[in-house]
Amino acid sequence: MLYFTDKQTQLADIFSRYPHTEQGRRSALMPLLREVQNALGHVPEENIAEIAALIGSTATEVKSVMSFYSTYHTTPTGKWHLQVCATLSCAIAGSDELWDYLVDELGIGAGEVTPDGLFSIQKVECLGSCGTAPMIQVSDVGFSECITRRKMRTQLEQLRAGANYLPDTVVPVFIQDGQQLNALEQKIGGKYSELEPLKF
Amino acid sequence: MPDTLIPPKPITSALDSRFKPSLYARVGIPNSFSLESYQAGGGYQALRRAFAIGNDAVIDEMKKSGLRGRGGAGFPTGLKWSFMPLKDGKQHYVICNADESEPGSFKDRYLMTEDPHQMLEGMIIAGFAMRASMGYIYIRGEYVLAAERVWAAIHDARVAGLLGKNILGSGFDFDLQVHRGAGAYICGEETALMNSLEGLRANPRLKPPFPAQAGIYGLPTTINNVESFCAATQIIRYGWEWYSSMGTEKSKGNKLFQISGPVQRPGVFELPLGATFREMIFDFAGGPLEPIKAIIPGGSSTPMMPWTDTVLDAPMDYESITAQGSMLGTGGLILIPQNYCIVNATWNLVRFYAHESCGKCTPCREGIGGWMVKMYEKLVRGQGKPGDVELILDMSDNIGGKSFCALADACLGPVLSSIKLFRSEYDYLIANGKSQYGGSSRWAD
Numbered sequence: 001m002l003y004f005t006d007k008q009t010q011l012a013d014i015f016s017r018y019p020h021t022e023q024g025r026r027s028a029l030m031p032l033l034r035e036v037q038n039a040l041g042h043v044p045e046e047n048i049a050e051i052a053a054l055i056g057s058t059a060t061e062v063k064s065v066m067s068f069y070s071t072y073h074t075t076p077t078g079k080w081h082l083q084v085c086a087t088l089s090c091a092i093a094g095s096d097e098l099w100d101y102l103v104d105e106l107g108i109g110a111g112e113v114t115p116d117g118l119f120s121i122q123k124v125e126c127l128g129s130c131g132t133a134p135m136i137q138v139s140d141v142g143f144s145e146c147i148t149r150r151k152m153r154t155q156l157e158q159l160r161a162g163a164n165y166l167p168d169t170v171v172p173v174f175i176q177d178g179q180q181l182n183a184l185e186q187k188i189g190g191k192y193s194e195l196e197p198l199k200f
Numbered sequence: 201m202p203d204t205l206i207p208p209k210p211i212t213s214a215l216d217s218r219f220k221p222s223l224y225a226r227v228g229i230p231n232s233f234s235l236e237s238y239q240a241g242g243g244y245q246a247l248r249r250a251f252a253i254g255n256d257a258v259i260d261e262m263k264k265s266g267l268r269g270r271g272g273a274g275f276p277t278g279l280k281w282s283f284m285p286l287k288d289g290k291q292h293y294v295i296c297n298a299d300e301s302e303p304g305s306f307k308d309r310y311l312m313t314e315d316p317h318q319m320l321e322g323m324i325i326a327g328f329a330m331r332a333s334m335g336y337i338y339i340r341g342e343y344v345l346a347a348e349r350v351w352a353a354i355h356d357a358r359v360a361g362l363l364g365k366n367i368l369g370s371g372f373d374f375d376l377q378v379h380r381g382a383g384a385y386i387c388g389e390e391t392a393l394m395n396s397l398e399g400l401r402a403n404p405r406l407k408p409p410f411p412a413q414a415g416i417y418g419l420p421t422t423i424n425n426v427e428s429f430c431a432a433t434q435i436i437r438y439g440w441e442w443y444s445s446m447g448t449e450k451s452k453g454n455k456l457f458q459i460s461g462p463v464q465r466p467g468v469f470e471l472p473l474g475a476t477f478r479e480m481i482f483d484f485a486g487g488p489l490e491p492i493k494a495i496i497p498g499g500s501s502t503p504m505m506p507w508t509d510t511v512l513d514a515p516m517d518y519e520s521i522t523a524q525g526s527m528l529g530t531g532g533l534i535l536i537p538q539n540y541c542i543v544n545a546t547w548n549l550v551r552f553y554a555h556e557s558c559g560k561c562t563p564c565r566e567g568i569g570g571w572m573v574k575m576y577e578k579l580v581r582g583q584g585k586p587g588d589v590e591l592i593l594d595m596s597d598n599i600g601g602k603s604f605c606a607l608a609d610a611c612l613g614p615v616l617s618s619i620k621l622f623r624s625e626y627d628y629l630i631a632n633g634k635s636q637y638g639g640s641s642r643w644a645d
Contacts, residue, residue: 017377023417029399030382034341055399068401068558069382071341087303088500088548089460089534094643101643125385125552126303126500127342130460130532131467134643142344148644169313169345 003036003047004054010035011054026055029065033072038140041081042073070124071140078113078120080159083137086123089130098134098147099123105156118160132170142167211446212474212515215483219446221470222434223427223456227314233349235356238317244362246437250325251370258329258436265440266452267432271297271388271425272499272529274518277432283412284330284420292332293421294323295394296429298339298346299387302499303552304532307456307468308426312339312346315430316353320376322429324367325436327374330422334375338393341382350378385556389605390423392558403560404605427456447473451517451528461535462489473517480516480533491538494621497521498529500549501610503617504536526617541635542622546614547576553611561604568611571595579626582633589619589626 004011014031018024032051036043043051043066045059052059066072073081084090084099099121103109106119113120129135132145144155145168159165211219226232226241238244250258263278284292296319300308311319323335339347354376357363365373384402386392391405394416415421424432431453435443444452451473457480460466464486471480477495481487494504495511503526505511514520521528536545554573559565575592578584596612603609619626629635 017379019417021417023398026399027379027397030380030396034380034382057399065399065401069341069384070555071383086548087552088496088536088545089304091548092461092534092537092540092545092642097643124383125555126301128300128306128309128340130304130306130534131458133460133466137342140344150645167345 001046002050003039004032004050022056026057029055029057029062033062033066034140037072041077041079042075045074048074075111076113077139079118079139080120080165081139082119082121083124083127084121085125085127085129085133085135085137087126089126090133090135093133095134098136098152101149101152105153119156132168138165138167141165142169144168145170208445210448210474211472212448213479214469214471214475215479216472219454219472221454222438223311223318223430223454224315224468224470226318227310227468232314233316233353235317235353235360238315242437243317244321246433247321247324247328247362248368250328250436251368251372255329255331258325261440262329262432262435265435265443266447266450267428267435267443268451268518269425270427270431270455270530272302272501272527274528277424277428280412280422280424281326281330283410284332284422285412286331288420291334291419292327292330293416293419294327294330294332294335295390295397295416295421295423296323296335296337296426297388297390297393297423298337298343298350298426299381299393300343300426300530301340301385301388302501302530302532303549304460304496304499304534305458305530306460306532307458307530309343309346310468311426311430311456312343313349316346316350317357318430318433319350319426320353320357320363322431322433323376324362324374325432326422326424326429328370328372332422333373335377336397336416337376337378338387338397339378339380340387341380347378347380354378384558385552386558386605386607389607392605393423394421401558403558406604448515448517448519450519455516455531457516457531457533459485459533459535461533462492462537463487463535464489471516474515474520476513476515477533478512481512481535488535488537492535493538494536494542494545494618496532496534496536496614497526499532500534500552501606501613502527502529503613504621505617506621527613539637541580541629541637542618542625543576543579543629543635546618547573547580549614550576550611553607557607561608563599563603564605564608567595567599567603568608572599572611572615579629580635582629584626584630586630588630589623593619 014028018027036047048062049059052062086095102121106114134147135145231237259281267277268274379397381387387396387402389404392402396402411421447453454472456468458468469484492507496504505526514524518528550573554569557564557569599608600612
């Protein structure tokens, strides 16, 4: 099924972000792929051809770009696609054990979907949240950070019960009221609004 | 000589009473990402000042500030800006590299989620200085909240007349767009990023031509890191004298340092360059939770350093860390605990680089993506043989300096340093078929 037929406004918006040239048109490739994947969970063959036609390219070229990145899927994923960061800071904090737990608990491996269609899992590389390791990304919604066994279990239970996924918005910096804190939690430095250039 | 002529001692510690955090000063304030909050704190004053002093003066001020690119390479930002042709009549582009994917680095994400206007202001100033009319913010695909906040910030800025035609009545036109990545480390390399933005596979391009001559769509382009743009905002707001009063002789200003691994308080801290590792690890992060054997000082591609007093007392600036055999990189410290097998830790990073190799050139595709990762898999499985470490060193010799971009060399950082510092762990693993350190049950209940 074609995806963009009845979404001309959205299409126009995406193309308007880039120059109105042949090259500029091609720049819309990644946003278009993301639109389809967010709606369908993956990018089916016919939509690859659809996108190729929209940007004036070929399906082979589009697949060549898709295969370069780790977040595009050509096969269906679960409703909640759990991406476990496996890189060093997370590994030190226990991401291997977290992965094993998910494999045991869900009974699936990488690239598989649970029979109820709810979950799929993937090991990914550094997601830029090393200060809150271990962590996972859930679909294209957001991050779950500082994951403990209990937190993971609760989260799976909630998602199974049909709850909507709420990402964390942890800020792992020790700044309170605009001021950095030292190890003794004493405030140091000054407030932004009071910042003035130093005089010489 | 009268006292007044003696220059004040530079600020090289965040505990110095003269030091005031600026880049992260607003992180943690409720609603810090809104335009109202930003302007209430004096936001967009730097842009007004830039319009008042003129574009050449902005570049001059950036040069004098001594700011070096905060994405990892440390190239002087003002100099980079001055490479842009001034009167070629072509469209110029400014690109913000927000594809933060160096393991151990997570400062830019919070800059974008908590204070996106600071980055936008820096980009508008950069666009003004370099006669650009359009800018793109390349945000890595996984940063969902960051992309949303930056979109919202762009929208608010347009409504307020801070983006678009004739900004603040200055006659300067500039607009910004967000382009989201899709999960590829190599997109942090500037020419690969431009290919990705053009809808191509993100292979790096041959340099020269450099982006300032022929960048995105073949037009003059300058790419800077998120933190560099934020620093530009602060420099233009408070002046280069303020900025260069912090830091060491050749490494000026302040920097966001990140710390992860078993410490009391992992996170991001803003320190002047020249602050010591000890200050960062103990005074700010609260000290380690278990014995540590190695420090990765600036993201995964910087060589490991041993946990010694010499290293802990070394200042964190470009030159001092280079003198210690490593690099400042992105300032992302990773602490490796004593009882975590170093071969396993190195394998983790080798696997990362093997996964992220773009496949363009043979030394990286076959060397890192093929041989190196297989050698390490063999070692961590306990199937290593005597001579394997020598083979790894020999392979490294044939990869180092021979690849198309810096990715393969980046992988050799942890490989060579771990062998140099912890050779006995490799030998033990090869001789006994298993590591002397367990690696399991680190996961908290």
